[in-house]
Each structure stands twice: as structure tokens, then as C-alpha cells.
Amino acid sequence: MALLALLVALLASSRAFAHGLPSARLDVDVVSNEEALLTLDAPPGARLKLEAPAGCSLTPVSPVSQRLRCTRGVTGSELELDGLGLDIDVVFARLRTLEGDASGSVVTKQSPRVVVPGQPSRWNVVGRYARLGAEHVLSGLDHVLFIVALFLQAIVATGGSLRRAARRLAKTATGFTIGHSLTLTATTLGWLHFPSIVAEACIAASLVLVALDIGRDSGRDEGESKRAALAGAFGLVHGLGFAGALQETRLPEHAVALGLAAFNVGVEAGQLLLLAACGLAVTALRFSLPKSSALARVVNLGAYAVGGTGAFLFLLRTSTLLHR
Template sequence: MTARLAGWWRVLLWALGLSAILAGAAHAHTRSESHSVWEINGANVDLVMTIGEVELRRLAPAAGPPPSDAQVTGYLAARVYPSAAGRRCALVPPVETLSATAGYRKYDFTFRCPSATEISITSRAFFDVAPTHTNFAQIQNAASGEFTEQLITRDRQTVEVTGGEDSKLLTASFLDFIRMGVMHIFTGVDHMSFLLGLVLISRRLRDLVFVVTGFTIGHSLTLALAVTGIIRPHAEYIDALVALTIALIGAENVAVQTRRPAAVAAGVALLLAGMAGLKILGLGGLPSLLLLGAGLFTSNYLMVSGRLQDAGRLRMVITLVFGLIHGFGFAAGLLEMQIPPVRLGELLVGFNIGVEIGQLTLVLAASLAVVALTRLKLAPPRAIVVDVASAFLAGLGVFWFVSRSYA
């Protein structure tokens, strides 16, 4: 009875940890946002900017009144503008204040560009007061009839509209989307490291099928949610969490090989709890709730998986959770491009197929290499390979996780 109660208690802690991770991730979602509609008509550009009053209060002094329309338009005119052939387009006064729903303000800007070629749009507004601000831009090119939607963030404040690299997505074929997915795997060292960890931890083909299936379900779901705009995660937090999944795959291998899951789980918990403590003191980027939830979740998982004789099906669930994180990582590159809404479904299907081709190729190549070396009697004992590779992955993952958390 005592063992059964202990098992239920560990499942409860595991669920609480997962809840805290999700709550921390929700806290990490972008909260500061604005909306812009750009109409490109030759050398003339019209911009309608919609901003919530809560965003405008960021521009006012502490406890001061909200900024006036003249102050807001002056702030925006200096930071939001189109360019053509590398030259900033001239603002044509006056700036009109349009009627808007309660709690919002809307402004209409008109620009005249020196030419109608190589047009780009720039928005530097609000990043000085809210670094995680996101501008949701809708871009209509009257000459070509193209309509695109774009995210403008602190890391990418300028978007090419005509003649730039971003325009390639408009004419890309379905095979191009597949190729993008394949290259995303082969050029992503962190994703390849995670897949290598899955190969190391799978003793049988059935185990490998379980973990790859869970990973696929997870990343396909969040890739679609992120690209369609249903969920907007903080990219910097996702990069750190991807690194944490690599460290945990390596740590689980170490726990299984050494048969000391408690020691490994305690080490992971102490690391994450220590980082959460530093965050409370004002040091670090990841929310303390997210770090504490990750520590609770992962330490209990390591304790459970390290004591099971056959953890294959359990790992399918865990890799599904890890796949949710990696899916946001896959989406980061796509969100930097102009994605035509009419081709969104085609892009998601093609990119996902490409990702699956890339990861299956990598997993099969690694597995076949192991089989070939074993038959040629050139492979060292599996225990040594797993120990060395797992320690390397755990160390690499921790390094990436800490460095990305404090970047």
C-alpha cells in the first residue's frame, strides 16, 4: 500500500510540474502588441496603425496621464515607416486620427516613396519600452494583388515587401516547402542532437518507433498553432527549453546506465531550483514559475523512468511533450517570413513532411551505422558508447540551456 501511495504521489507531482510549465509558458507569451495595415500602391504607401490604450500608457511617465494624439503620432512617425531602394519614404501630412473601438486608438499615415521598387516596411515602435512587443502587420500590394501577414519583432524590425528574400515564399512550390523542412533538420544542430539522444535511449526498434511517433505528434501540433497565430510563444524562452530537452535526454540515459535515477534527478532539480532562485533575485530571463515547474516535472520523470523495466510507452508521452517545445522552435524560422494566408495549409503540410523526411533519414542513418559497425565488429561496447555520448549530450544541453537563459 505504501509503494502504491508513493506512486500516486509521484504522478501528482509530475502533473503539477507539467501544469507549472504550461503556466510559465503562458506567462512567456507576448503580451505587448499592436496592429498595422499597409497598402502599397506603386510609390505611395498608406498605413493604418491600431494600438491599445494599455500600450500607449507605456509611453507616459509613471502615474502620468496618457499621451495625446499629437504625442503618439510624433512617436510613431519617427519609428514606423516604409523605405524604397534603401531610402526612407517621406511622410505626407496630415496624419489622420480615425475612429476606433473603446480602448484603442487608430491613426492613418500616408507616405510617398522615391521609387516603386525594393519596398520594405520598418516598425521600431514600443521596443524601447516593451522588448517583447509584436506588431501584427497585414500587407496589401495593389500592383500584384498579393496579401501577406507578417510578425514584426525586436529581432526583425524590417520586412521586405517587393524584390527581397521574403518574397520567395510567394512563388515557392510544394517541393520547396518540403525542402525547407528537410534543411531545417539538417541545419539545426540542437534538433539533430535531440534526435541522436532518442536513438541512444532506444534499445529496440519498437522503442525508437514510440519516441519518434510522440515527437512527431508534438511538434506537428505546436508548429500549426504557432504559424496560424493561435499561440505566440516567446522565441528566447523556446530556444532555452529546446536546449533543456537535449540535456534531459542525456540525463535520462545517464540515469538508466548508472542505475542512480535519484542522484541524477536531484542534480537536475537543484540546477533548475537554483536558476529559479536567481530569477527571483532579478538574474536570468526564464520565469521562476517555469523553472520550478520544469524541475518538478523532470525530476519526477527521471525517478519514474529510471525504475521501470520497460519505459518505452512512457517515453512516447515525454517525447510528445518535448515535441511540443521543438514545434515552436520549428515555427520560429517560418514566422520570420511573409506567409501568404492562401498558402498556409500547403506550407504547413509540406514543411511537416520535410521535417519528417529529415528526422527519419537522420534516425535511420544513425541506426544503420550502428548495425553496420556492430556486424563488422568495429563498434565499442554499447554501454561505453551510451555513457560517453549521453554525458556529452547532457553537458552540451546544460551549456546551451544556461547560456540561452541568461543571454
């Protein structure tokens, strides 16, 4: 009952959803070495305010736009968004250099600053998009639960052996990676267009399906191959969700392929961190719950939590889709 109450409280919070946070948009366009145009698109009544750095000034141009002037040049100046966490939790910033290269950034209460861009180096592109990929996986409830479900399925199928489960997950994770890489690349490059709300509903449905599959594996090689193919199919759907996050920030025009590859690497790193955390949790449970039946009950609770959450998210997102 305590676990159920915690789950309900988690779902009741808007912060529990990977794509449902109140958000705003900031466009930063460098128009000369000393000037940049800032456009802040926020919901009416939002208490957001742009603060200019030292040596710079802000001049209103329209109700939503301001001109930033810096005598020493705008490139590298740090803008601060005051009021984050009151009405708006996240701001998606689109940054365009004087040369026309576009990139993106995510601004939160914990990281409330935006740097006016110059031409980003390739190492900056790699670091920024790898971090964004890892953050998207680790902060999205649906993606986290899907990885947890894959881990639980492998643990049950291998009788609790972490070593055998790791070998099994290598096959499953490969299928999932191939699937989400295909749709992520196709959507980001504009080859595929798919409504984000439909993709999110499908991601929620994948949680229910993978939860139902926990404990139904015979452990034979052909069973592993089928589940790797199934993980690949689920990966196609999750890749659409990853692409939604990437499209919010925009890839730099001079390094599209590099940014896309770095984002994929970040996604994989986030998944590996989740799987490592699951392995440590199982190891700790074995010391605190020496009976194998106790561990099996914990796995069953995890399966019900994943499936129940997936069903809730599916109904919520389907309802949103039907009422549009």
C-alpha cells in the same frame, strides 16, 4: 580529450547555434507589373548590397529602401545580395506579390539570390516549405542532438538491435511528431504566443533530460508508452522552435494550410534522414569495434556530449534571457 576539444571548438563558433546567426531582413513588395519596393534592414555597418538583374535598375528611395524597375516586368527577376558572409550570414526575405500574397525565403552565401514573386504555384509552395522544414532540422544543433539522443536511448534499451530499436523509435517519434505539430500549428496560426528565447532555453533543457534518460529504460511496454508520452511533451517545446523559423519566412496567404503541412513533412523527412545516418553509423562502428563494450563506451560518450551541450546551451540562453 580530442572529442572534448572538438565539442568546445564547435560551441565556440556562432555557426553552431540554430538561432544565433547574425541576420538581416529584406522586404520585397511588388507595387506594379514593372516596379517593386525593396527594403533592406541590416545592422549598422553591414556590407550588404543589392544587385539588380540585367534589364532592371535600382533607384534609392530612403537610406534603407530602393525601387526596382524592370521594363519587361519585375515578376521572376533575380536579385542578388552581395557581401553575404562578411558581416551577415543569413537574410530573411519577406516577399509580397501584387495581389497581396506573402511568402518568405532564406538567403545565404551559398544561395544569395531572391526571386521577385508572382503568384507561386501549389507545387512551388510544397517544395519550398518542405525544403525549409528539412533544412531547419538538419542545421539546428539542438534539434539534431535531440534526435541523436532518442536514437541512443532506443539502442541501449534494445541491447543494440537496430530492428528492435526502429520499432521502438516508431512509437517515440510518433509522440514527438504529434507534440511538435500541435505547437507549430497553433503558433503559426496565431493561436499561441510564446517568447522564442524561453522556448530555446526549454529546448536546451530537453537535451539534458533526454540524455539523463539514456540507459534507464527497462524495455517493458509500459516503459515505451511513458517515453512516447515524454517525447510528445518534448515535441511541444521543439514545435515552438520550428514555428520561430517558419514565422521568419511567412506562409503564402493563398496556401497557408498547404505550406504548413509541407513544412511539417520536411521536418519529418529531416528527422528520418538523421535516424538513418545514426543507424549507418552504428553499423559501421560494429565492423570497426567488434567488442560490444566498445560500442557501449561510444554510446556513453554520445550521451555525455548531448547532455553537456544541452547544459551549456541552457546556461547561455538563460543568461541571455536574464540580461534582457
